[in-house]
Amino acid sequence: MAGFLIKRFLQAIFVVIVVTLIVAFAIRLTGDPALMLTQGAGSVTEADLVRIREALGLNQPFLVQYFGFIKGLFTLDFGRSFLGGTKVSTLLAAALPATLLLAFSSLIVSIAISIPLGIKAATARGKWADQAIRILSLVGLSFPNFWLALMLVLLFAITLKWLPPSGMNGFESFIMPAVTMGIILTATNVRLVRTAMLETLNSQYIMVARAKGLSENVVLYKHALRNCAIPLITYFGLQFGGLLGGIVVVERVFNWPGLGTLAFDAVGARDYPVLQAVITVLSLMIIGVNLLVDIAYGLVDPRIRTE
Amino acid sequence: MTGEPSPPLLAVDNLSVAFGPSRVVENLSFSVQAGRTLAIVGESGSGKSVTSLSVMRLADMMGGQFPTGQVLFESRQGRIDLTTATQKTMRGIRGKEIAMIFQEPMTSLNPVFTIGDQIAEVLILHEGMSKQAALAEAKRLLDMVRLPDAANLLARYPHQLSGGMRQRVMIAMALACRPKLLIADEPTTALDVTIQAQILTIIRELQTELGMAVIFITHDMGVVAEMADDVVVMWKGRKVEEGTVADIFARPQHPYTQTLLAAVPKLGSMTGEAFPKRLPLTVMDGDTPRLVGGEHVQDTARYGLPPVLSVRDLVTRFNIKKGIFGGVTHRVHAVEKVSFDIHPGETLALVGESGSGKSTIGRTIQQLQKETSGTILFGGRPVSSMNGTERQKLRQEIQYIFQDPFASLDPRKTVGFSIAEPIRTHALIDGSKPIQKRVDELLERVGLTSAHASRYPHEFSGGQRQRVCIARALASNPKLIIADEALSALDVSIQAQILNLFMELQEQQGLSYLFISHDMAVVEKMSHRVAVLYLGQVVEIGTRQQIFETPAHPYTQRLLSAVPVADPARARNRAMLEGEIPSPIRRVGDEPAIFKRTEIAPGHFVASAA
Numbered sequence: 028m029a030g031f032l033i034k035r036f037l038q039a040i041f042v043v044i045v046v047t048l049i050v051a052f053a054i055r056l057t058g059d060p061a062l063m064l065t066q067g068a069g070s071v072t073e074a075d076l077v078r079i080r081e082a083l084g085l086n087q088p089f090l091v092q093y094f095g096f097i098k099g100l101f102t103l104d105f106g107r108s109f110l111g112g113t114k115v116s117t118l119l120a121a122a123l124p125a126t127l128l129l130a131f132s133s134l135i136v137s138i139a140i141s142i143p144l145g146i147k148a149a150t151a152r153g154k155w156a157d158q159a160i161r162i163l164s165l166v167g168l169s170f171p172n173f174w175l176a177l178m179l180v181l182l183f184a185i186t187l188k189w190l191p192p193s194g195m196n197g198f199e200s201f202i203m204p205a206v207t208m209g210i211i212l213t214a215t216n217v218r219l220v221r222t223a224m225l226e227t228l229n230s231q232y233i234m235v236a237r238a239k240g241l242s243e244n245v246v247l248y249k250h251a252l253r254n255c256a257i258p259l260i261t262y263f264g265l266q267f268g269g270l271l272g273g274i275v276v277v278e279r280v281f282n283w284p285g286l287g288t289l290a291f292d293a294v295g296a297r298d299y300p301v302l303q304a305v306i307t308v309l310s311l312m313i314i315g316v317n318l319l320v321d322i323a324y325g326l327v328d329p330r331i332r333t334e
Numbered sequence: 335m336t337g338e339p340s341p342p343l344l345a346v347d348n349l350s351v352a353f354g355p356s357r358v359v360e361n362l363s364f365s366v367q368a369g370r371t372l373a374i375v376g377e378s379g380s381g382k383s384v385t386s387l388s389v390m391r392l393a394d395m396m397g398g399q400f401p402t403g404q405v406l407f408e409s410r411q412g413r414i415d416l417t418t419a420t421q422k423t424m425r426g427i428r429g430k431e432i433a434m435i436f437q438e439p440m441t442s443l444n445p446v447f448t449i450g451d452q453i454a455e456v457l458i459l460h461e462g463m464s465k466q467a468a469l470a471e472a473k474r475l476l477d478m479v480r481l482p483d484a485a486n487l488l489a490r491y492p493h494q495l496s497g498g499m500r501q502r503v504m505i506a507m508a509l510a511c512r513p514k515l516l517i518a519d520e521p522t523t524a525l526d527v528t529i530q531a532q533i534l535t536i537i538r539e540l541q542t543e544l545g546m547a548v549i550f551i552t553h554d555m556g557v558v559a560e561m562a563d564d565v566v567v568m569w570k571g572r573k574v575e576e577g578t579v580a581d582i583f584a585r586p587q588h589p590y591t592q593t594l595l596a597a598v599p600k601l602g603s604m605t606g607e608a609f610p611k612r613l614p615l616t617v618m619d620g621d622t623p624r625l626v627g628g629e630h631v632q633d634t635a636r637y638g639l640p641p642v643l644s645v646r647d648l649v650t651r652f653n654i655k656k657g658i659f660g661g662v663t664h665r666v667h668a669v670e671k672v673s674f675d676i677h678p679g680e681t682l683a684l685v686g687e688s689g690s691g692k693s694t695i696g697r698t699i700q701q702l703q704k705e706t707s708g709t710i711l712f713g714g715r716p717v718s719s720m721n722g723t724e725r726q727k728l729r730q731e732i733q734y735i736f737q738d739p740f741a742s743l744d745p746r747k748t749v750g751f752s753i754a755e756p757i758r759t760h761a762l763i764d765g766s767k768p769i770q771k772r773v774d775e776l777l778e779r780v781g782l783t784s785a786h787a788s789r790y791p792h793e794f795s796g797g798q799r800q801r802v803c804i805a806r807a808l809a810s811n812p813k814l815i816i817a818d819e820a821l822s823a824l825d826v827s828i829q830a831q832i833l834n835l836f837m838e839l840q841e842q843q844g845l846s847y848l849f850i851s852h853d854m855a856v857v858e859k860m861s862h863r864v865a866v867l868y869l870g871q872v873v874e875i876g877t878r879q880q881i882f883e884t885p886a887h888p889y890t891q892r893l894l895s896a897v898p899v900a901d902p903a904r905a906r907n908r909a910m911l912e913g914e915i916p917s918p919i920r921r922v923g924d925e926p927a928i929f930k931r932t933e934i935a936p937g938h939f940v941a942s943a944a
Contacts, residue, residue: 240429329491
């Protein structure tokens, strides 16, 4: 297990280097921040632009800029935003918890719905409950998340006035963004749980568990579910990446003060330091979650732990 | 106060079980007395397993229904009909009053819970014990099934145990609440013979100790003879015969029982015979038995000719990568310094238990696996230095028949296509008409008809599929056929037919066989010479008569004594065989000792400790 984790850790470092290199390089192809900053400023001379570039460090060779950024990673110093000069670390510190909270509550909403529904569909295979759950999950899959978000706002915030339409302010404000994300995830997760469960329910040890006289709930939720955990955890881990991608859109709709909003604004302004930092943090989170997934394998499955 | 006999513990009366429109058990009646053992015997599709699942009402979970009959059980609450009991009532009976052990010990235990937790679960549920008390009782139960080091075993997981150990854990779990009835569904079928002997002894001893009744479901007449008091024979979902074990074996009434008993290979039945012998066979033709074939002495081996295949000092090892950076720390020593010859028209049997390396030898000869060292000469030429064309020729002249005929046929291709494939690959015949003709010929050769060529594998029964595999092997005019457990997945009556087919083909075409098997009784019928493998080495090799009549190595003797014999008249009290089959995995650098072999009679070599 220790050897396995060391291997994974070394892999993770390699992934971070590749991702940051691509991000830092690609972002510099999108346009000149100096021009963006001086847009509409009237008379800007070429000398002004050169001065701005020097001030922002953009005149240095790419690799120097890149290594400066990597060095900053270790001291949590990501430089300052091109816009307003706020420290990037300050911006991140404000946005990261908001996004993390939203991501995890979405994941929890989705798991809480999809596991019971998936198990129900598997045990009622071919019957009406199974059909209904599968049709519902297909409907859920077909919604684009921004549309679903707008419909929820229309219904619960504008018509019924039960929930706040936007912003992050107390428990109520979490409900709509988390449910929006959760429903999209649930649609796929239900099918995944159903498939994994069907396979497990065919196992001999499930028959043995029933032959012991255990109740169906113990058979399903204790004996079967734990054996489904490996494919489920794998998928939930992979899903986390997609979840962070989807969150950018949902954060915009609900005006959520998270990494998505931060990144969105940074793209518009060619704010390299902020964008680089946000993408690096996001990829670190994805790598971290997948590392957790690998550790979780060992926890749920003794066959991996004792190898 | 009359001497009325006590009612049976379990009385199945006119029971039918249906899955949707099809009835798999029809009008079945039998009863089990307290403390006795009833064997339900039958081949695949006889409905014997469904019967046991119906008594437990586990057939419900698979969609089973009971259109007729009842199952009366003397429970703690008096006599109840299990077919109409609620699932809630059944949950109180399952595991407590009726317990069950299943065929596949490798998959019967939940891989993610410890052994202790899985046994304790039953005790907590039915006996209301605390977790701690339940674990203490679990330890006692593991001692009872004679598992060494029970205390440590409680905290271990199923994958850390061998198949035999897992089946003992299953028995411990089933007996936890001292059930009145134990249903054992093929409990030893997946185990090696020496382990099977251990498990059977344990079941028998615990039955006496706990005074419980046992329903033993099996297809193996040898196991029936060893275990049962009474026997019910099932065929196509119906009971065809019932009686005491002595009656069934001595005076079988129903034609099906007669054919079944006739087909069972009996260890020792060839004593005194110098050669394998093909015997006429009774087969069921609809509902009536019919005798097919005649008696032929299989004197086909041509020892005067140079051997078809010579294997010298063959070693095959597999590396296990365990280190952080993929370094090799352990090796599987599958085959260690094995040497043998096969002559034209000869059958050499490789026998041994799991991990003995018998299948690896077959795979290495076919070059599906590269040898680590040693030489394989086919037709006098070393296989390892063959060029592409020669290798192609080798693949044509050595054919392989596997255990699972379904897995070795392409489900999306017609059987005719599969048989024609080697003819096309090796360009043995030109033109589709002549190929078609050859395929028809081959199908008839193995006892099928040319009409079968256009069908798909799923349309055939297991025995027919194995015939198709044989036809495919014959298609490339092989000199040597490696049959790797080719009969193991088949019912005994089918097994006997295929066995005769193998021998018939040998006589007509002078084929040589490398017959890999764990079944000593089948080996005795079929082979000219036998090599006994243990941990990758040949511990004894000789003619069939030498090995079976004068076995010299302790392992060969042990293997032979473990085989259950289909004769209830034989004394049952066998000494308990102890011990597990050791593992062929060794640390790098820790080389196994190579046994020295001495010739104790002409051609009879026995290993002595190195």
